[in-house]
Amino acid sequence: MFFKKDGKMDPLQGYKNEKVADIVFIGGGPSAMWGVFRAKISGVAPKGTILVREIVVLDNQDIAQGQLVLYRDKPVFDIPTRFQIMGQQIAADLLNQIENSPIYRYLKHVPRHRFIYRATAHKLEKDKNRDLFIIWYDTPSRKNLTLKARSVIIAGGIGPITPKKFDDPKINAWEGKGLYFVVESASIFRNKRVLIVGGGDTALDWAILAQQTAKSVTLIHRRKEPSAACKQPALFYQLINNRTALVPWVVEEIKGKDKVEMVIIRNTETGEKRTLHIDLVVACLGNPSGKVKFFSNWGLEMSGNRIRVNPRTMETNIPGVFAAGDIADAFEVTSSYLTLAWATADIAVNSCLEYLYKDKIHFHHSSEFV
Numbered sequence: 001m002f003f004k005k006d007g008k009m010d011p012l013q014g015y016k017n018e019k020v021a022d023i024v025f026i027g028g029g030p031s032a033m034w035g036v037f038r039a040k041i042s043g044v045a046p047k048g049t050i051l052v053r054e055i056v057v058l059d060n061q062d063i064a065q066g067q068l069v070l071y072r073d074k075p076v077f078d079i080p081t082r083f084q085i086m087g088q089q090i091a092a093d094l095l096n097q098i099e100n101s102p103i104y105r106y107l108k109h110v111p112r113h114r115f116i117y118r119a120t121a122h123k124l125e126k127d128k129n130r131d132l133f134i135i136w137y138d139t140p141s142r143k144n145l146t147l148k149a150r151s152v153i154i155a156g157g158i159g160p161i162t163p164k165k166f167d168d169p170k171i172n173a174w175e176g177k178g179l180y181f182v183v184e185s186a187s188i189f190r191n192k193r194v195l196i197v198g199g200g201d202t203a204l205d206w207a208i209l210a211q212q213t214a215k216s217v218t219l220i221h222r223r224k225e226p227s228a229a230c231k232q233p234a235l236f237y238q239l240i241n242n243r244t245a246l247v248p249w250v251v252e253e254i255k256g257k258d259k260v261e262m263v264i265i266r267n268t269e270t271g272e273k274r275t276l277h278i279d280l281v282v283a284c285l286g287n288p289s290g291k292v293k294f295f296s297n298w299g300l301e302m303s304g305n306r307i308r309v310n311p312r313t314m315e316t317n318i319p320g321v322f323a324a325g326d327i328a329d330a331f332e333v334t335s336s337y338l339t340l341a342w343a344t345a346d347i348a349v350n351s352c353l354e355y356l357y358k359d360k361i362h363f364h365h366s367s368e369f370v
Contacts (some may be wrong), residue, residue, distance in 0.1 A: 004069035005157070021056040024135060024351055026121050028059025029067055030338055031325030032155035033094035035345035036217040040111050041366065042353060043101055051353070055113040057145060059136055060120045065091040065156050074205050079338060090338070106369040119145075124152065124298045126318070133320065151352045152321045154295065154307060155345065159316055164285040178260030179281045189214040192228055193277060196220075196252055196261055198284030204235050205281055207244065218276060220249040226291040227286075247276075254281065297326075303329040314348035320355055321333075324348040 023039050025032040039055050040125035068087040075084045092230075104110045115135075123136035128146075130177065135147045161183035165172045180188070189210040196207045205220045219239055221227075224247045226236040238246035252266040252273060263278045301308040301317040306329035309315060314322045314330060325341040328348075 020132065020148045020150060021054045022052045022149075022356065023055045023094070023151050023153060023349075024147060025055070025153050025155050026135070027114060027155035027157055027325070027327070027343075028057050028061065028063075028117075029065065029155060029157045029325060030090065030094060031157070031341040032057055032059075032153070034342045035099060035153055035155060035324060035349050037094070037101065038168070038346055038349045039352075040098065040102070040113060051357070052111040055111055056122050056149070057113070057115045058119045058135070058147075059115060059117050062117055063091070067121070073261040076207065092361070099317075103366055103369065110252070116147075124321070130251055133321075142201065147282075151356055152322070153345075153348050153352060154316075154321065154327060155296070155325045155348075156325045157325055163283075166251065166285070167284065171251060174254045174260055174281070176281060177258065178256070179254065179283065181283050183282055183344075186213070188280060189217075191215050192279040194218070195256050195276060195278045195281045196284065197281065198227070198286075199223060199225070199236060199247075200230050200284060200286065201232060203284035204230070204232055204239070205284075206284065207239060208235070210282075211244075215279075217244060219245040219279075220251070220265055221245065221247050222250045223248050251281070272370065300361050310357040311353040312347075313354075314344055315351055315355070320352075322352050322355075 008359040025035060031043060034057055042052060065088070068091045074087055076082075076087055076090065077084055078092065079085055087124055098113065103247050116139075119139050121135050121137040125134045125136070125347060126132075127134060131150070133149045133152050134259045135149060137145050137147065139145065152325040162246045165175075165181060171179070183206060187268055190213040192214050193216045194210045194214045196203050196210065196217065196219040198219075203219060203221070204226075207217055210217045221236075223343055226233045236245065240247060246265070248268045249265045250268055251263060254260055254358060255262040255264070260278055260281055265276060266273050295307060296302055299318060300321070307316055307327055309323050309328045309330050311330040314324055314328060324344040325348070328344055328346055331340070358364065
């Protein structure tokens with residue numbers, strides 16, 4: 001828990017007649033969800049002084065999940081105390097913790113929180129006269145909505161997840177008729193003849209998972225080598241050796257009546273064409289990051305495609321604006337792990353409260369409130 005030493009401060013003095021959030025998270029992925037929970041249990045000092053009243057999350061997806069959308073039905077093995085857990089279960093557990101943590105019964109005050117889904121933040125301004133931030137965002141039905149905040153934590157992950165599609169619009173037209181660019185449930189593979197397109201980790205993972213329930217699985221990749229970012233090249237070559245993977249082949253055409261029935265593939269070296277009888281195509285062509293376009297015009301200092309922060313505080317070059325998760329260039333590591341994202345969210349929330357209350361904030365273990 002967090003609180004000021006004297007416990008004598010009303011942090012919203014001067015804003016009581018306005019709708020002002022104490023903390024706004026931009027992004028609703030795992031680091032943001034953990035940050036929301038940490039902020040909620042920081043909402044009251046021991047003497048009853050309310051420190052945090054409202055927390056708002058702006059998320060451009062339909063539900064809070066972030067990059068976990070790419071792992072919904074994939075097993076994850078590197079979460080502490082969980083031998084194996086599916087990505088969608090991680091998201092569900094984080095949301096359940098935010099909503100129903102048993103620790104709330106021991107707190108005199110629990111801050112409100114709300115998620116605004118399908119909301120894309122596109123502008124950040126500072127009202128220097130009142131020390132407030134104004135966040136501009138769009139939804140599918142309304143443009144240039146505003147939200148006032150006393151502090152901001154950017155937890156944008158890899159940026160908006162927009163799967164790359166085929167260059168041929170005629171192929172893309174089969175989306176929703178048996179062509180998928182994002183798989184939300186492995187149940188779609190059951191008893192289907194499946195074609196996986198791609199040479200990265202996502203394509204390989206789906207190829208292995210689909211083999212458990214699909215009638216048949218074929219993977220094709222345009223090169224004889226796996227994608228540059230592939231972390232499991234041995235698996236790629238294993239699939240080639242057992243003839244599950246065909247290289248170097250690409251999708252030439254998709255045929256069918258109302259749904260996918262056949263896929264014509266072409267060898268990029270010889271020009272040979274083959275016809276595969278297929279029910280379902282999963283195209284794993286990459287997920288281009290929108291980080292630079294998304295944040296570079298906010299006055300934030302960038303380090304490549306990530307936001308430069310002070311690793312001790314997770315604060316950006318703009319006082320009161322913090323970053324957490326994969327978007328934060330905090331440590332000299334190349335691997336992105338959930339545990340590291342959650343650690344940065346902890347640091348960001350702690351530092352955010354210190355910024356809001358202009359004083360050091362002391363951490364207490366949650367077990368001390370029981």
